[in-house]
Amino acid sequence: xxxxxxxxxxxxxxxxxxxxxxxxxxxxxxxxxPMGSERMEMRKRQMSTTQETPGAAQAQHSAGNxxxxxxxxxxxxxxxxSCLTVRNQDEERARRTSHxxxxxxxxxxxxxxxPTLEEVNAWAQSFDKLMxxxxxxxxxxxFLRTEFSEENMLFWMACEELKQESNKSVIEEKARLIxxxxxxxxxxxxxxxxxxxxxxxxxxxxxxxxxTFDDAQLQIYTLMHRDSYPRFMNSAxxxxxxxxxxxxxxxx
Numbered sequence: 001x002x003x004x005x006x007x008x009x010x011x012x013x014x015x016x017x018x019x020x021x022x023x024x025x026x027x028x029x030x031x032x033x034p035m036g037s038e039r040m041e042m043r044k045r046q047m048s049t050t051q052e053t054p055g056a057a058q059a060q061h062s063a064g065n066x067x068x069x070x071x072x073x074x075x076x077x078x079x080x081x082s083c084l085t086v087r088n089q090d091e092e093r094a095r096r097t098s099h100x101x102x103x104x105x106x107x108x109x110x111x112x113x114x115p116t117l118e119e120v121n122a123w124a125q126s127f128d129k130l131m132x133x134x135x136x137x138x139x140x141x142x143f144l145r146t147e148f149s150e151e152n153m154l155f156w157m158a159c160e161e162l163k164q165e166s167n168k169s170v171i172e173e174k175a176r177l178i179x180x181x182x183x184x185x186x187x188x189x190x191x192x193x194x195x196x197x198x199x200x201x202x203x204x205x206x207x208x209x210x211x212t213f214d215d216a217q218l219q220i221y222t223l224m225h226r227d228s229y230p231r232f233m234n235s236a237x238x239x240x241x242x243x244x245x246x247x248x249x250x251x252x
Contacts, residue, residue, distance in 0.1 A: 110134040117245040124233055127225040139241065143232045144224075151189040152220050152228070155182040159217040163210045175208035183216070191220055 112134030123130040123139075130136040137153065144150045158178050165171045182191050183201055193201075197215045204212040232238055 117249050120242050127229045143235050143237050152224050155191050159213045172208045175212050
């Protein structure tokens with residue numbers, strides 16, 4: 001014990017200091033504990049975020065794939081529709097061009113009144129009588145078209161037209177067209193002629209005239225007479241026409 005008025009002993013100061021230090025240490029330890037918990041919580045949140053991030057990235061990637069697939073699907077559909085449209089337009093254009101070329105390459109049938117029963121019966125008597133009238137030539141030409149030999153009749157008719165011309169320049173032009181359309185080996189409408197007749201035509205083409213193709217015309221006329229005419233008389237085209245006119249004659 002110390003007396004009144006005595007200064008504190010030196011040993012008491014450290015004790016108090018030591019006590020305070022211990023208390024401060026406890027306070028520091030208590031203060032460190034929340035900081036450690038906060039660090040743990042922050043570390044857990046970081047780990048949780050790290051774990052969630054790949055999932056989110058994968059989800060975004062999947063969504064992106066779905067979006068990309070959808071876009072690809074739409075693009076493919078649009079592309080297919082466009083391709084089909086272009087293909088249909090090309091096919092339609094090709095059919096229209098083919099039809100126009102066919103219409104331009106094949107002259108129209110001759111204008112003629114409807115044949116009578118007497119005329120149709122006369123066609124069976126001879127090939128000359130069949131070829132004498134426009135109606136007979138039209139009916140025979142229709143039959144030749146079914147046999148893919150209509151060019152024979154077209155060539156014969158072109159030669160007949162050439163014989164009616166008198167103007168030299170017109171004769172030369174028509175002769176050139178006839179040669180290109182029916183004599184040239186490059187023409188799809190080439191008629192069947194022997195080598196002798198072709199040589200005659202080539203010589204005549206040096207100075208074209210109304211009779212440049214006379215030999216060829218006669219050869220094609222003979223071919224139609226011997227080959228096509230008998231089949232025409234037995235064809236449905238001729239028989240149907242004859243029956244129709246006979247029925248009309250009976251009704252009248």
